[in-house]
Amino acid sequence: MALPTPWQTATVTDIRAETRTAKTFRLELADPRRHLAGQHYVVRLTAPDGYRAQRSYSVASAPDDRAIELTVELLPGGEVSGFLHEVVEVGDELEVRGPIGGFFAWDDESPILGVAGGSGVVPLMSMLRHSRAQGHPDLVQLVVSVRTPADLYYAGEITGPETTIVHTRQAPAGSHRPAGRLSAGDLEPILDADREIYVCGSPGFCDGATALLLDLGVDTHRIRVERFGPTR
Numbered sequence: 001m002a003l004p005t006p007w008q009t010a011t012v013t014d015i016r017a018e019t020r021t022a023k024t025f026r027l028e029l030a031d032p033r034r035h036l037a038g039q040h041y042v043v044r045l046t047a048p049d050g051y052r053a054q055r056s057y058s059v060a061s062a063p064d065d066r067a068i069e070l071t072v073e074l075l076p077g078g079e080v081s082g083f084l085h086e087v088v089e090v091g092d093e094l095e096v097r098g099p100i101g102g103f104f105a106w107d108d109e110s111p112i113l114g115v116a117g118g119s120g121v122v123p124l125m126s127m128l129r130h131s132r133a134q135g136h137p138d139l140v141q142l143v144v145s146v147r148t149p150a151d152l153y154y155a156g157e158i159t160g161p162e163t164t165i166v167h168t169r170q171a172p173a174g175s176h177r178p179a180g181r182l183s184a185g186d187l188e189p190i191l192d193a194d195r196e197i198y199v200c201g202s203p204g205f206c207d208g209a210t211a212l213l214l215d216l217g218v219d220t221h222r223i224r225v226e227r228f229g230p231t232r
Helices: 079-086 118-133 184-190 203-216
Strands: 007-019 024-030 038-045 050-056 070-074 093-100 112-117 140-146 163-167 196-201 224-227
Touching: 024 093, 038 070, 038 079, 050 070, 050 079, 070 079, 070 118, 070 140, 070 196, 093 118, 112 118, 112 203, 118 140, 118 196, 118 203, 140 184, 163 184, 184 203, 203 224
Parallel strands: 112 140, 112 196, 140 163, 196 224
Antiparallel strands: 007 024, 007 093, 024 070, 038 050, 038 093
16 A cells, blocks of 8 residues: 655745636645646645644646646635635745545546536646647647636636637637537537546536536546535
């Protein structure tokens, strides 16, 4: 049995806003470890009285980046997300453990299709960034479903022929696709028999996206699913 990865100190070197409610935290690790695209880290907070809270966050940065980037959505009453958003500043230190996870990790060689809902794009962004950094952007096709243009994480990078954005509530001016839920018509043109499919998002989104893929004839063994629940 593999031993759990130890806790270590990470220094916050950059904080940037992705949306009105999401921030990306860049962390320099005291003991850098190469992660696989799709893995996550646990962030642990300890109060002066010894009380501890911890949450898991997917890594958004590519594996060859010596630092890690975690994108955190601020949740109402969020215990950990609130502290990260409202208290943590550049130069602060956090306690982290990772990288963790194997089922949703990508081997960086097989062609894949990523299907993300909202914040579910975070681990898939690591895959897209890695494929681009390796000079093989065609390995990763990415479909991201968001409510409005303002809700899209990494908006400056989710561009180009390997990416598709589906707006469910409000589409940008001039969009060829009207606002509406992810449909079979969004997925069918980019389905490829050689690609494994990584689906990530809320439980409802994952169930809906998986049902669409199965209706399109995708074998269940080609689909990997990671459901995001509220992590306050």
